[in-house]
Amino acid sequence: xxxxGLMSGVSRFGVSIDSQLGKxxxxxxxxxxxxxxxxxxxxxxxxxxxxxxxxxGKQETVGTITIVYNHHTRELDHALTDMQHQSYHQIISALHxxxxxxxxxxxxxxRGKSPEIKKISDRLIGTKGVKHGKLTxxxxxxxxx
Numbered sequence: 001x002x003x004x005g006l007m008s009g010v011s012r013f014g015v016s017i018d019s020q021l022g023k024x025x026x027x028x029x030x031x032x033x034x035x036x037x038x039x040x041x042x043x044x045x046x047x048x049x050x051x052x053x054x055x056x057g058k059q060e061t062v063g064t065i066t067i068v069y070n071h072h073t074r075e076l077d078h079a080l081t082d083m084q085h086q087s088y089h090q091i092i093s094a095l096h097x098x099x100x101x102x103x104x105x106x107x108x109x110x111r112g113k114s115p116e117i118k119k120i121s122d123r124l125i126g127t128k129g130v131k132h133g134k135l136t137x138x139x140x141x142x143x144x145x
Contacts, residue, residue, distance in 0.1 A: 015041075050139045054114045063137035065108040065121045072102055073129030080127060084108065087120045103131070111140075 017025070029040040053059045071077055084091050093109040108124075110117050114137060125133030 053139050054137045057113055057115045060140055061114045061117060061137050062111045062140055063117060063135060065110060065124055065135050067106050067124055067130050067133040069104055069130045070102050071104045076129040083123055090116055090120055
């Protein structure tokens, strides 16, 4: 497949799609607030490319590690802080929120190669006392012009 650009650097292509699938897609893009199918398709393409980049482990990636935990769990605060200090090159920012008298939310902004970030995330989320955690990765955007 070859992508031929017009004068503006934009390529156009046609897509054949089952009418029921097309209807569901139109409903989806309306719920998401896209004004055109093209905008939605561009975002879907970028999402696939970002995931591919993250999985390759070769490019620098950015993301967040979100954890919820009970701060009364013995030594948990210290364990989480120690792990964050060990990864200070990859953890570039942290937000700590007191959800109630017992539970805390931490959101860590991370940057580095995806295998490093995944390892840090797994260690933090797998720490005894962490109730829930999630890693969300994206790209620095350099290759998505």
